[in-house]
Amino acid sequence: MAASVKEAQDLWLDAFLEAEQRWRDTEPARLRKLRAEAWDRFRSLGFPTTKHEEWKYTNVAPLARTAFRTAEPAEPAAGVLPDSAVARLVFVNGRFEERLSSASWPAGVRAGSLRDLSLRAVVEERLGCYARFDQHPFVALNTALFEDGAVVEIARGAVVEQPLWIIHLAVPSGQPSACHPRVLVAAGEQSQASVIELYLSAGQGIFFTNAVTELAAAQDAIIEHYRIQQEALSAYHVATVQYHQGRGASILSHNVAFGAGLARNDVNSVLDGEGAECILNGLYVAGGEQLVDNHTALDHAQPHTSSREFYKGVLDGKATGVFNGKIMVRPGAQKTDAIQSNKNLLLSPEASINTKPQLEIYADDVRCTHGATVGQLDEEAIFYFRTRGIPRDTARELLTFAFAADVLGRMKVEPVREQLERELFRRLRPSGNRGEGA
Amino acid sequence: MLEVRNLKAKVGDKEILKGIDLAVHAGEVHAIMGPNGSGKSTLAQILAGRDVYEVTEGEVVFEGRNLLEMSPEERATAGVFLAFQYPVEIPGVSNMYFLRAALNTLRKARGLEELDAMDFMQLVNEKRKLLGIDDAMLTRSVNEGFSGGEKKRNEIFQMAVLEPKLCILDETDSGLDIDALKAVAAGVNAMRSPERAMIIVTHYQRLLNYIVPDFVHVMYQGRIVLSGDKELALKLEEHGYAWLDEALERGELVAV
Ligand SMILES: Nc1ncnc2c1ncn2[C@@H]1O[C@H](COP(=O)(O)OP(=O)(O)OP(=O)(O)O)[C@@H](O)[C@H]1O
Ligand SMILES: [Mg+2]
Numbered sequence: 215m216a217a218s219v220k221e222a223q224d225l226w227l228d229a230f231l232e233a234e235q236r237w238r239d240t241e242p243a244r245l246r247k248l249r250a251e252a253w254d255r256f257r258s259l260g261f262p263t264t265k266h267e268e269w270k271y272t273n274v275a276p277l278a279r280t281a282f283r284t285a286e287p288a289e290p291a292a293g294v295l296p297d298s299a300v301a302r303l304v305f306v307n308g309r310f311e312e313r314l315s316s317a318s319w320p321a322g323v324r325a326g327s328l329r330d331l332s333l334r335a336v337v338e339e340r341l342g343c344y345a346r347f348d349q350h351p352f353v354a355l356n357t358a359l360f361e362d363g364a365v366v367e368i369a370r371g372a373v374v375e376q377p378l379w380i381i382h383l384a385v386p387s388g389q390p391s392a393c394h395p396r397v398l399v400a401a402g403e404q405s406q407a408s409v410i411e412l413y414l415s416a417g418q419g420i421f422f423t424n425a426v427t428e429l430a431a432a433q434d435a436i437i438e439h440y441r442i443q444q445e446a447l448s449a450y451h452v453a454t455v456q457y458h459q460g461r462g463a464s465i466l467s468h469n470v471a472f473g474a475g476l477a478r479n480d481v482n483s484v485l486d487g488e489g490a491e492c493i494l495n496g497l498y499v500a501g502g503e504q505l506v507d508n509h510t511a512l513d514h515a516q517p518h519t520s521s522r523e524f525y526k527g528v529l530d531g532k533a534t535g536v537f538n539g540k541i542m543v544r545p546g547a548q549k550t551d552a553i554q555s556n557k558n559l560l561l562s563p564e565a566s567i568n569t570k571p572q573l574e575i576y577a578d579d580v581r582c583t584h585g586a587t588v589g590q591l592d593e594e595a596i597f598y599f600r601t602r603g604i605p606r607d608t609a610r611e612l613l614t615f616a617f618a619a620d621v622l623g624r625m626k627v628e629p630v631r632e633q634l635e636r637e638l639f640r641r642l643r644p645s646g647n648r649g650e651g652a
Numbered sequence: 653m654l655e656v657r658n659l660k661a662k663v664g665d666k667e668i669l670k671g672i673d674l675a676v677h678a679g680e681v682h683a684i685m686g687p688n689g690s691g692k693s694t695l696a697q698i699l700a701g702r703d704v705y706e707v708t709e710g711e712v713v714f715e716g717r718n719l720l721e722m723s724p725e726e727r728a729t730a731g732v733f734l735a736f737q738y739p740v741e742i743p744g745v746s747n748m749y750f751l752r753a754a755l756n757t758l759r760k761a762r763g764l765e766e767l768d769a770m771d772f773m774q775l776v777n778e779k780r781k782l783l784g785i786d787d788a789m790l791t792r793s794v795n796e797g798f799s800g801g802e803k804k805r806n807e808i809f810q811m812a813v814l815e816p817k818l819c820i821l822d823e824t825d826s827g828l829d830i831d832a833l834k835a836v837a838a839g840v841n842a843m844r845s846p847e848r849a850m851i852i853v854t855h856y857q858r859l860l861n862y863i864v865p866d867f868v869h870v871m872y873q874g875r876i877v878l879s880g881d882k883e884l885a886l887k888l889e890e891h892g893y894a895w896l897d898e899a900l901e902r903g904e905l906v907a908v
Contacts, residue, residue: 598740600724601700601733602754602810603761612753616744616793 222281226256226355229284229392233359240329242338252347252357259351271536271568272478272507277450282392282422284361288385290314291416295381298629299410302379303327303364308393310362322372322405328363328396336367341398344428345456350480352452356394356426363396366409370402370432377408377627384445386419397427401435403460408438408627415445415473423474425453431463433487438466438626441479442634447502449474454482461487461516468625469496469525470634471506472641482511485519496525497621499641500533501561507536512552514543514580520551526621527558528614528642529565539584540572547577554584559617561591561610611642653678653849654699654719654818659710661698668694670874671710676818679846683860683885684853686871687893692853693737695871696822699851700734701727714818728754729761731817735807735824737853742794747806748776750794751813758814779812783839784832800827808839819843819850825859837862857889872896 230253238246261278262269285307295304295314303325304314310327319325328337347354364380382395399409413423423445431437445451451474457465471477477500483492498506512521527535535558543550558567571584591613599609618638625631656674660667668691676682684692698705699712701724712719719727742750755775756766767775776790783805795803804824811819824836840850840863852863860868860882868885870878872893877900878884888895 592740595740595742597700597702597724598736598742599750599754601728602750602814603725603728603758604754605725605757606723608753608757612745612750613742616742619744 219278222279225281225283226359230358232284233361242334244338245341248342249358252354255347256351256354256358259349259354261351268509268538271534272476272505274450274476274478277422277476280390280420280422282390284359285384285391285393285421286387288387290383291385294383294414294416296412296629296633298633299379299381299412301376302381304381304383305362305364305395306383307385307391308361308382308395319378320374320376322369323374323378323407324367324369325378326365328365328398330365333365333367336400337365337398340400340430341396341428344430344458345426345454350454352424353426353454356396356424356454360394360396360426363398366399368399368401368405368407368435370405372402372405372407374405374407377410377630380409380411382411382413382423382425384413384415384421384423384449385417386415386421386446386448388419390420390422392422392424395423395425397425397429399427399429399437399439401429401431401437403432404434405432406436408440410440410627410630411442413441413443413445413451413473415449418446418448420448422450423452425451427453427455428458429455429465430458431460431465433460434462435460436464438468440468440470440625440627440630441481442468442470442630443473443477443479444637445473447473447475447504451477453478454480457483457492459483459485459487459490459492462489463487464491466493466624466626467495469494469508471496471498471500471508472637474506475503476505478507478509480509480511482513483521484513484515485521486515488516488518490516490519492521493624494521494523494525495621495624497618498525498527498535499618499638500528500535501530501641502533503531504533505536506533509536509538509540511540511542514541514547514550514552516544517546517548517550519547521553523552523554523556524621524624525556526618527556527567528561528618529558529567530561532562532564534565535567535569537567537569537586538572539570540574541582541584543575543577543580543582545576548579550577550580550582552580552582556586557617558586558588559591559614560588561614611639614642615639653715655713657711657713659695659698659712660708661694661705662708663705667708668705668874669698672874672876674869674876676849676851678817678849680867681844681850681852681863681865683865683868684851684871684876685855685868685885685888687896690871691874692871693822696734696737696820696851696853699820700724700732725757728816729758733811733814733816733819735804735811735819735821737822737826739795739803739807741796741798743796745794746791747794748790751776751810754810755813775813780809782835782842783809783812784835785809801829801832804828805832805836805839808836812839812843815843817848819848820853821850822853823855824852825854825856833859834862857885860885870896872900
């Protein structure tokens with residue numbers, strides 16, 4: 215499985231040529247061009263090393279050395295889809311599963327595979343317009359190689375009650391496989407909706423999920439977006455979420471990272487209109503030898519925009535966490551109001567976290583604050599529980615759960631919040647399989 | 653019920669308890685008084701199982717069992733309860749959830765059926781009136797943002813719900829206004845019974861006007877230097893602890 219970097223690179227080239235060939239006749243010209251540019255960019259950037267500031271604590275050398283082949287079509291495992299996911303698009307190893315996906319959608323919503331001809335216009339116009347790949351090799355790789363993906367279009371003024379699900383299931387096989395899921399969400403003016411992306415896996419084997427999501431919220435749209443990653447420990451999971459917010463648009467973003475041996479998420483937003491508001495809410499829970507890296511970037515491009523960021527991490531075993539929170543205030547973006555907080559709980563002496571704010575402020579009348587904490591469970595609190603009869607392990611679970619619970623508390627889709635609360639409890643059980651994927 | 657014999661304990665190199673002897677029988681109420689830093693809380697915490705204190709000598713027997721070998725949760729199950737001098741704040745865990753988890757863990761360990769939400773609420777409603785615990789206090793996180801008095805009332809409320817055999821109250825009266833003090837005393841008195849014993853740590857006679865002790869002990873520099881009945885508390889109130897110093901110097905007092 216371990217190949218030389220050279221051999222691995224040849225396989226990426228094969229994958230690119232294959233993709234280029236396959237979509238030559240059906241893909242819009244703009245996308246074909248984008249693919250070729252992205253491939254060139256990936257070739258010149260290469261996989262990052264820890265010498266890159268953005269990748270300082272996250273070593274992807276094992277990923278770069280692995281000989282990944284494009285994931286083959288696979289049968290979806292039974293019973294992995296959550297019952298609450300009624301309106302949904304399902305992808306298995308990156309391919310759209312029409313049989314498992316909804317045929318009809320709530321009023322004001324058009325959704326489907328990005329190969330769906332009825333969605334061609336929005337794909338042609340907007341795919342790749344938000345997630346920039348010039349500095350990000352993984353976004354470049356995704357843009358060069360994506361096979362399929364989800365498109366969700368929410369009409370102007372539509373208020374969609376039912377959450378819209380996008381479920382990506384990885385079914386690994388005997389040899390390392392790679393998949394590059396792509397998601398495009400275009401929310402019209404004054405629309406309201408929640409979009410839930412769920413990344414799962416079933417079965418054993420090394421695999422690599424390299425996902426890119428672009429979500430554009432037009433003027434006064436109110437969008438809640440979830441990204442929930444529960445892949446197996448044999449996964450490399452690299453993802454970029456790029457939001458774009460128009461005037462008065464509001465995004466509530468939830469980023470939950472439970473799975474994968476190596477998980478790297480970039481969550482970025484451009485607040486590109488006055489009055490835009492962004493809340494970044496994140497929770498990462500890792501144990502064993504997991505590495506979980508969250509990089510967020512809030513780009514306050516216009517005056518009177520505000521952002522709130524609440525990221526929390528629970529790290530056990532020998533797990534490593536990374537948090538980098540960038541806040542950029544562009545020249546002229548006066549009255550920017552940005553508050554960032556990153557809190558970490560280390561459950562074992564061997565767990566570690568590197569947390570860093572990164573403020574780049576080019577306007578003078580702004581409020582930007584940030585704070586990071588790293589702590590352990592409070593022994594006094596544990597003792598207090600025990601004097602009331604609650605055993606040590608249960609006390610630790612309850613305190614850890616309480617630490618993380620306020621992140622889940624910000625989620626508005628109740629079945630999702632409840633499911634995640636149960637999942638969190640399961641992962642915190644010392645007797646349970648903490649750190650296990652799916 | 654409880655027999656403490658020659659108990660010595662230290663933190664690091666600092667010896668705090670220098671040989672405590674104390675016998676408490678079912679039905680009795682013992683008050684422990686003494687100046688700041690004399691070791692009262694240390695004794696209370698050791699009885700509850702706090703492991704930052706190292707016991708260097710002596711033994712503690714609770715209902716025939718070696719208490720010092722039991723974990724804090726085993727002691728709680730056996731019926732030991734400590735009302736903390738400084739109750740701990742636990743953000744994110746609701747008071748109700750905490751109390752129900754505690755009660756059901758204790759019930760399970762004692763071979764009783766767990767209480768469902770309905771029965772639990774009924775029990776809570778029965779117990780909370782006396783202590784003036786309102787709805788808001790039940791739904792808020794354990795002790796978080798509670799005033800000093802609310803925290804103390806909450807401790808006694810927990811005690812009333814968990815129904816321990818040995819109640820240890822560490823300065824439950826300090827920081828209470830007179831109404832809260834009366835509420836706490838009413839809560840405690842309602843629990844007095846021939847099967848239950850209480851150790852009440854306090855600086856002031858005030859609480860003992862409402863909860864009348866059978867015995868009063870004076871702790872001083874890690875020892876119980878004087879024991880008597882409720883009159884002793886009055887005497888301390890009148891003369892203060894300075895009197896102790898002088899009495900010790902004059903050789904009038906010896907460690908019991
Ligand atoms: N964890 C600890 N580490 C170091 N010293 C301690 C610790 N706990 C108690 N001590 C010390 O032991 C002595 C006795 O403390 P303790 O709290 O038991 O006194 P107390 O009688 O309860 O006092 P107060 O009336 O002020 O509550 C004090 O000198 C105190 O500083
Ligand atoms: Mg004390």
